[in-house]
Amino acid sequence: xxxxxxxxxxxxxRRIPSRAIESTLRKWxxxxxxxxxxxxxxxPKWTVTQELLDMCEEGNWTLKxxxxxxxxxxxxxxxxxxxxxxxxxxxxxxxxxxxxxxxxEQFKSHLKQLVRHISLKMKKHTDEAVWIRIAWGxxxxxxxxxxxxYAVHYLQTPYVFVTSLTSKHKxxxxxxxxxSTRYQAIKDANLSGRNxxxxxxLLMRQFQQAFPTKHxxxxxxxxxxxxxxxxxxxxxxxxxxxxxxxxxxFGGGTLPQLQSAVYKLExxxxxxxxxxxxxxxxxxxxxxxxxxxxxxxxxRHCASSGFASTPVxxxxxxxxxxxxxxxxxxxxxxxxxxxxxxxxxx
Amino acid sequence: MSLLKPFxxxxxxxxxxxxxxxxxxxxxxxxxxxxxxxxAVTVNVRLAKSLPLPKENEENRPRIDLVVFIINxxxxxxxxxxxxxxxxxxxxxxxxxxxxxxxxARNASVPTERLxxxxxxxxxxxxPLLFAEDQTPAGVxxxxxxxxxxxxxxxxxxxxxxxxxxxxxxxxxxxxxxDQPTFD
Numbered sequence: 001x002x003x004x005x006x007x008x009x010x011x012x013x014r015r016i017p018s019r020a021i022e023s024t025l026r027k028w029x030x031x032x033x034x035x036x037x038x039x040x041x042x043x044p045k046w047t048v049t050q051e052l053l054d055m056c057e058e059g060n061w062t063l064k065x066x067x068x069x070x071x072x073x074x075x076x077x078x079x080x081x082x083x084x085x086x087x088x089x090x091x092x093x094x095x096x097x098x099x100x101x102x103x104x105e106q107f108k109s110h111l112k113q114l115v116r117h118i119s120l121k122m123k124k125h126t127d128e129a130v131w132i133r134i135a136w137g138x139x140x141x142x143x144x145x146x147x148x149x150y151a152v153h154y155l156q157t158p159y160v161f162v163t164s165l166t167s168k169h170k171x172x173x174x175x176x177x178x179x180s181t182r183y184q185a186i187k188d189a190n191l192s193g194r195n196x197x198x199x200x201x202l203l204m205r206q207f208q209q210a211f212p213t214k215h216x217x218x219x220x221x222x223x224x225x226x227x228x229x230x231x232x233x234x235x236x237x238x239x240x241x242x243x244x245x246x247x248x249x250f251g252g253g254t255l256p257q258l259q260s261a262v263y264k265l266e267x268x269x270x271x272x273x274x275x276x277x278x279x280x281x282x283x284x285x286x287x288x289x290x291x292x293x294x295x296x297x298x299x300r301h302c303a304s305s306g307f308a309s310t311p312v313x314x315x316x317x318x319x320x321x322x323x324x325x326x327x328x329x330x331x332x333x334x335x336x337x338x339x340x341x342x343x344x345x346x
Numbered sequence: 347m348s349l350l351k352p353f354x355x356x357x358x359x360x361x362x363x364x365x366x367x368x369x370x371x372x373x374x375x376x377x378x379x380x381x382x383x384x385x386a387v388t389v390n391v392r393l394a395k396s397l398p399l400p401k402e403n404e405e406n407r408p409r410i411d412l413v414v415f416i417i418n419x420x421x422x423x424x425x426x427x428x429x430x431x432x433x434x435x436x437x438x439x440x441x442x443x444x445x446x447x448x449x450x451a452r453n454a455s456v457p458t459e460r461l462x463x464x465x466x467x468x469x470x471x472x473x474p475l476l477f478a479e480d481q482t483p484a485g486v487x488x489x490x491x492x493x494x495x496x497x498x499x500x501x502x503x504x505x506x507x508x509x510x511x512x513x514x515x516x517x518x519x520x521x522x523x524x525d526q527p528t529f530d
Contacts, residue, residue, distance in 0.1 A: 231378045234394040234403055239371065305370060306395065307423060 005063050008145050009056055012070045013049045020077075021048060027076070028069045030061070067121055067145065071133050074150055075125055078196040081163045085191040085203050088158040088177070090184035096156055098182055100124055103155065106180035107132070114172045119143040129154050136169050149173070152196065158183065159203055161196060190326040198256035203323045208253035210244070238306075245310040246303035249317035255296040261325040263288040263315065268331055283331065296320060348398055352438040355409035361388035362501035363408045364493065368416035369427040371395055373449055373480040377416075380490035387503055389494070397431035411501040413439055414493060416447045416478075417464055419456045425464060432471070442509030443500050444473045446518075447489065449480040468518035475518040 016024055022041045025031055039051050055061075074080070104122050111118055117137030124130055132151040135143035149169065152161045165173060174186045193199045201207045233239075269277040269284035277284065292298045299316055302308040308316070319325055350365075364381065366374040371393070378391040390408055392399075399407070413435060418424040428446075435444065446468045451461060468475040476492055479485025496516075500509040 228379065228382050228391075230382045230389065231391045231393065232403075234365075234392055234399045234407075235396075238395065307421075 004145065005061065005066055006053055006056060008063070008066050009052060009061075009069075010049060011146065012066065012073065013045070013052060015080075016073055018045045018048075020073075021045070024069070024073050024076070027072050030065050030068070031055070063119075063145065064121075067119070067133060067135070067148075070148075071121060071123060071131065074133075075123070075131055078150075078152075079194055082192055082194060083161050083163045083196045083199055084165070085189035085199055086160045086162060086174075086177075086186050087189040087203075088160065088181055088183035088186050091158070092182045092184065095182040098155065098180075100130065100155065103130065103153075103180055107176055110176040110179050111172065114176065117141060117143050119145065125152075134169075134173070136166075151177075152200075153177070153181070154200075154204075157204065159189070159200070160186070161200065163196075190324040192325065193258050193260075195257045195259075198258060201256045202258065202320065205323070207251050207256050207320075209320075210247040210252040212248050239304075242306060242310050243304040245312065246300045249303065249312035250296050250300040250320050255294070255300065255320070257293070257297075258295040258319070258325055259291065259293065261290045261295055261316075261319050262327070264326075264328045266328065266330045295325075348401060348404075348434075349436045350397065350399060350410065350413075350434060350439070351436040352410065352443055357409050357411075357502065358388070360503070361390060361408070362497045362503060363390045363392065363411050364497050365392045365394060365410045365413045366416060367394045367397060367413065367428065367431055368418075369395060369424045370418055370421075373416055373418070373478075373486075376480070376486050377490055377493070380486050381493065383490075384494055387498060387501070389497070396427050397434035399434075411443065412493070412497045413444045414447055415444070416449065419448060419450045419460050419464070420453055422460070425460065429467065440471055440473065442511075442513030444471065445476060445493075445496060446473055447476045447478050447493075449478050451477050452479075465518060465520055469520040472513060472517045474513060474516040 013021065018041075022036075025036065025039075035055060039048060041048065056066075107122070108120055111120060111134070115136065116139060119135040119137075121133040122130060130153045132153065134149045134151070135145045136147075136149065137143035147164060149165045150163045151165075151173070153159070160177060162173070178184065178186050189203060191199050191203060265286050265288065266283045269280065271278055290299075296319065299308070299312075299319070303310055303312050303316075315327070315329070318327070366377060368374040374393050378393060381389050381391050392407065392410070415428040415431065416424075417428050446464065448461070448464055450456060465475060474496070476489070478489035478492075480489075496512065498504050499507055499512045502508070
């Protein structure tokens with residue numbers, strides 16, 4: 001029981017909005033019914049914090065209790081930082097049979113071998129996900145609980161989602177992860193976003209997809225907006241067709257919320273009017289970034305309303321088809337010949 | 347490319363036909379709903395994204411009395427599309443049967459040059475330029491009323507006046523100092 005426990009508690013309570021404090025504490029389950037009753041949640045946040053700190057001192061709460069509180073809050077509210085997706089590669093024969101306890105033990109022992117001071121916490125969430133909280137230390141320092149790394153791994157799938165992992169700790173994490181899941185390698189899936197469920201859905205193809213068909217789809221009937229007999233649309237077929245193509249490219253229904261898509265171009269500069277640039281040997285490097293609160297939705301709207309030409313260029317449609325939002329485009333790969341597009345923010 | 351002609355068909359009895367051209371296809375829908383509410387005359391509304399209109403509808407398309415180009419100032423494409431569509435209109439339409447309607451003109455993010463270019467376009471074609479509010483229902487009904495007034499004249503339903511006469515009074519003019527920099 002030291003100052004670090006108290007400051008961590010203070011820090012966590014500061015992150016939780018006042019209206020969510022009561023429910024979070026209830027969920028935590030470390031407070032007795034009387035203790036919960038004694039706290040007046042209508043008071044300002046700092047008084048509540050003070051009461052909790054007093055309880056912490058009386059009850060001699062350990063660091064473990066406090067990290068539990070943090071973890072249960074993060075599991076319920078995961079959309080607070082950038083999540084990066086990683087993909088495990090080359091499974092070994094027994095990769096599919098790894099179950100929770102085995103994974104837990106393996107991951108712990110592998111990571112503890114690599115780093116002496118480390119604090120690990122794992123919890124299985126309801127939807128098959130294993131949540132891992134890692135507070136990193138090193139040879140001389142105790143684990144730093146102020147900046148923990150969170151990782152989410154779905155057992156029996158090759159996907160791991162990580163937030164706030166520094167480049168220093170990345171190799172250690174990757175090694176422990178590959179070994180304990182019985183894979184041979186891990187790679188960056190080139191997908192990141194603030195919304196964990198969205199990037200999970202995108203990577204695991206858990207959103208409503210539309211597939212190209214030659215038969216007229218029920219879409220046309222659903223989107224009949226012209227109601228009055230005296231209103232007539234001249235180019236009616238186009239709109240339905242465009243919408244269908246857009247849905248094929250980006251998926252139908254509600255789309256996962258993605259915040260950005262980045263294209264790194266390493267292609268030759270092509271412009272007939274600008275000789276000096278076109279004749280240069282080296283490739284012209286630039287980065288095109290599309291940003292929006294819900295990027296896929298805006299791109300679909302762009303395509304369906306005719307702002308972007310249909311059929312949608314593979315550069316844009318591969319965001320949802322391949323589940324990536326970071327692309328490097330070079331001259332050799334197919335699709336590189338298409339011109340870089342201007343960013344359209346919606 | 348087939349030109350849309352104003353006088354190639356016979357008019358219907360007590361009816362007026364309006365063609366709304368809008369690239370975004372959003373405001374035209376609500377505007378059309380407001381226009382057909384009119385009871386004194388039979389108003390037929392045709393909606394289009396851009397001109398030329400498809401050939402298949404040529405047969406059952408009535409005589410168009412008024413062509414309205416709706417231009418959303420927040421996007422450049424909207425203006426460019428309207429500009430390209432103008433080429434598909436017969437010159438007879440420009441004797442008072444075309445008008446421009448601008449939306450989102452109050453939006454602060456719109457560059458002023460864009461409105462200036464729309465005004466220049468309307469002035470060069472001797473067409474009236476209307477401003478409309480597309481976000482509120484009141485704005486939509488207001489815009490529909492103003493269009494109906496013009497439409498009734500261009501359809502020949504108002505005695506003692508013609509489209510050409512009206513357009514002489516209502517056409518857009520460009521102030522001479524439009525290209526001058528302002529110092530405010």
